[in-house]
Amino acid sequence: MVDILGKKILIMGGAGFIGHNLALKIKELGGLPFISDGLQVNNLGYYTSQTEFNSELYISFINERLKVLRANKIPINVFDIRDYNLVSQNISTINPDVVIHLAAVAHANRSNKDPFSTFDHSLRTLENVLDTLKNFKNIHLIYFSSSMVYGNFKNGVASEDDNCSPLGIYGALKYGAEKLVISYSQVFDTIYSIIRPSALYGERCVSRRVSQALIENALMGKELTINGDGEEELDFTYIQDLIQGIIKCINAKEAKNEIFNITYGKGRKLNELADIIKNSFPNSKLVYKKRDNLMPMRGTLNIDKAKTKIGFEPDFPIERGLEQYINWYKDFANKNVDLFKNK
Ligand SMILES: NC(=O)c1ccc[n+]([C@@H]2O[C@H](COP(=O)([O-])OP(=O)(O)OC[C@H]3O[C@@H](n4cnc5c(N)ncnc54)[C@H](O)[C@@H]3O)[C@@H](O)[C@H]2O)c1
Structure with missing residues (x-):
């Protein structure tokens, strides 16, 4: 993991969940991370202007991100990546070795509710970078x-060569974006890698995917809600496993012009996830609600290609990853008791 030394890596959408954790790891390994982010989408602007979920808590997570980024002297350029001129100025000034494009509306349900702005933040931003x-x-x-x-995964497993048939706006935009990335490379001879992650969890996430929602509700003394009967499987992936995969992608020439599933590589039932969380919070109560039919039935992502081509070796099964995540949450809650009051 050390070939990153001295490499300039520009992270578009880098003040988000994946981006700030990645920037910290790049810095730790001797690389030079640069962040560009507007801080509006699923970030400070969004949570400051509304009261749904746990806005105050999420603002404090985001401030914590910004604090650690500043403490590590990681530069953050705040601007809207939908602005073509600012994007080209940013890229030509930094002249990076690698650009990692994370900017998007990263929620499937928010994308279906607001397709127009999802197109803008997800595809317009990418188009500016590609161009x-x-x-x-x-x-x-x-x-x-x-x-x-x-x-929907066929037989519960998905490999990179499988046919793609996304359901809803989020998946369709991601698939369209992949095609754009590949076609720019065909026409202009540029270099790319495409990463397909799934069901991520980890420190300072504000997206409220299922593992976060369960832990947070347990800490606040609320019911833990599972959508569906809990028998559905997801390939839960701890953020540090994903980051290992990204760094391997940066380093390996075998990653050039390839698509990789980067996950833990094993689907686990929502009920298994809930059991682990309930072990840490024995008084919590589990309830089941109707599942959203626009969410595809997923499962395991086959990661053999990433293992053989770039040497990806995930090491956080949910038992290990959730333990770290829960410990971090408990510690944060102890220091910020008011933010975890059941409102
Ligand atoms: N987290 C997951 O489980 C997961 C799974 C699969 C794919 N992904 C993809 O990975 C990427 C990053 O995910 P994340 O979880 O870090 O999301 P995130 O919402 O935490 O981060 C996205 C960042 O992009 C920024 N951004 C969005 N539009 C922008 C714009 N127009 N100008 C400037 N900045 C802008 C936001 O401010 C935010 O900081 C997304 O493309 C997402 O779709 C995430």
């Missing part, structure tokens, strides 16, 4: 897609 990079043929673009491009 700028056609003049920089040596910059490696790493694009963040999603397991949602597959739609």
